[in-house]
Amino acid sequence: MTPVTSEGRRLLMLLLVAVVGFSILGVQLVRFQFLGLARVPTFVSGEAPRVLETEAPRGLIVDRDGTVIAHNVPEFAIVVIPDDLPADLEERRRALVDLERRIDVPYGELEQLVRNGLRAPDQRAPVAVKRGLEREEAIALRASLADIPGVEVRASAQRVYGGGELLGRILGHIGAISTQEVEGYLAAGYPLDARVGQSGLEHVYEEALRGDPERRLVLADPTGREVSELATAAARPGADLVLSLDLDLQTAVTEALKRGIQAGLPARREAGREPPVEAGAAVVLDVRTGEVLSLVSLPSFDANLFAGTPDTEAIERILNDPARPLIDRTYMEVKAPGSIFKPLVALAALEEGVVVPGTLITSTGALHVRDMYNPSVVYTFRDWAAHGTLDLYGGIARSSDVYFYYLGGGYYENGREVFEGLGPERLSEWARAAGLGRPTGIDLPGETDGLVPTPEWKEETYGEPWVLGDSYTYSIGQGYLTVTPLQMAVVTAAIANGGDLLVPHVVRGIREGQQLDLLPRTTSGQLPGSEAHFEVVREAMRMAAMPSGTANTGQPADVTIGGKTGTAEFGVRYSNGEYPTHGWFSGFGPYEDPEIAVIVYLEHGVGQTNAGPVAKEIFEAYFALQAETAAEGEEAGASAPGGGR
DSSP states (O other): OOOOOHHHHHHHHHHHHHHHHHHHHHHHHHHHHHTTOSSOOOOOTTOEEEEEEEOOOOOOEEOTTOOEEEEEEEEEEEEEOGGGSOSSHHHHHHHHHHHHHHHTOOHHHHHHHHHHHHHSSOTTSOEEEEEEEOHHHHHHHHHHTTTSTTEEEEEEEEEEEOSGGGSHHHHOOEEEOOTTTHHHHHHTTOOTTOEEEOSHHHHHTHHHHHOBOEEEEEEEOTTSOEEEEEEEEOOBOOOEEEESOOHHHHHHHHHHHHHHHHHTHHHHHHTTOOOOOOOEEEEEEETTTOBEEEEEEESOOOGGGGSSSOOHHHHHHHHTOTTOTTSOTTTSOOBOOGGGGHHHHHHHHHHTTSOOTTOOEEESSEEEEEOSSOTTOEEEEEOSSOOEEEOHHHHHHTTOHHHHHHHHHOEEETTEEEEOOOHHHHHHHHHHHTTTTSOOOOSSTTOOOOBOOOHHHHHHHHSOOOOHHHHHHHHTTOTTOBBOHHHHHHHHHHHHHTSEEEOOBSEEEEEETTEEEEOOOOEEEEOOOOHHHHHHHHHHHHHHTSTTSTTGGGOOSSSOOEEEEEEEEOSSOOTTSOOOEEEEEEEEEOSSSOOEEEEEEESSOOIIIIIHHHHHHHHHHHHHHHHHHHHHHHHHHHHSTTOOO
């Protein structure tokens, strides 16, 4: 390699300066052209051009009927222009100390914000140091801060959320760019003081909601003060999100779930058990489109808690709440599904030829299996009742555990298989085929995937082999299998619609001006199965919701549904030998032409006793709202010119 001489180094430096100089000039010319100026103006000595950006109005969020649930209200902010602060470090320190005294923001915080601003690509970009000012306060501060170079008071906006605790986690909130995110957002063209979506829909749809800022070309004097405006490029407001959620239904589901949670408490108190975590979740999913009509997780919180100036004490209480209100139990937390898993096992057994609808199995209240290596050892796997002899319809309608022990694990006598079950491999294949063990793809952040166990997984995790009892508990939705309520809503919808595994979405469409672009119906796959076998499972779930079935408490008035309850044991046994239980309900309706799937999950409860009545209320609320909408449509048609019945 040839060494560079001192003369060569000087030439290289001159070339670099020239390139940088022309680049800066080019940027200014492009800015002038972008802002629509016919010529580059001349400036008085000391004056300099500056492009000022003001963030665009963030897009609204509305429910499916147009009710606004997230909007913007005007506010004012104190900003610092890092490049306009005194260049002398001591003078800058005195300016920040003076600013600290006047606006009550700690010096260390001001210094860090300025330091970040000086590291940004554009050191003339404003850095907000205090937000949430009212107009009168802003006017007073604008005058009193005029003597501190580089400090201005500017108009801004605050995000306000409606719906209270109904929508807290779903809407999310916006906030300042974190230190970890700075580089990525700056590279994407965001100013340093931008507020961006931090959680929920605000985060997922940040790009659509943001819009493009207003850009003003101004002349500024040596102190950074604006002398005159040369040109303006108007802002492009952010797009609006139109949700699939119905606020009226969301309210009804929330209230029904609260009642269901409270209904189980007296029995626990009478039994002398410790107060449970009062929590639960519910999902209402359109089985035709994948639109999420209601998504409720309790306890919840108001998104305004994080808007404007955060309430640190309230946030601290939420962070320390054992019920973990920041966790959305519909898709962030996994539990054993219990017997609502049985319809999927039934479909798998039909497709694999393990059973036909008329296969008869007798439950005497328990299944006794001798150890194949030591026949003197007998294992007992209990049913919740002695159901007698049942076919597949009765097995689902009565939720017989013994029936599903046979389907999942088979049955052995004297070491010989007398009934071939699905076994763990096929159980897991069908669980994965139904979308379990992976996220559903909902348009909300933080979704978890759950667990579909296999013999290999157990060996790797626990160093133990898979045994027959594992298959038995697997087949009734217990053991190692874990799911989210949303995953089970997708499975239930697939049974109702003939196998389409819908990708659920909370946003129905994106609206810019008068143009509404609806999100397309999408699927993540197809649950295998013939229509005849789907119909068998649907019919069995209809029977379960009849008076003699275990899902009868979920049957609404006037509309026939298909349903299934589940009661999943967990945790440590009580002194009487019983386990605490989660209460589940899964269902779809109307039976003849399904529209919705409903999932109810109670942290503490019983499927038939507690979760079923909640589902009944949800179904009734949905159908009542549908009837109300239809009646309003007829009334509008009748009152239109030339209208009539």
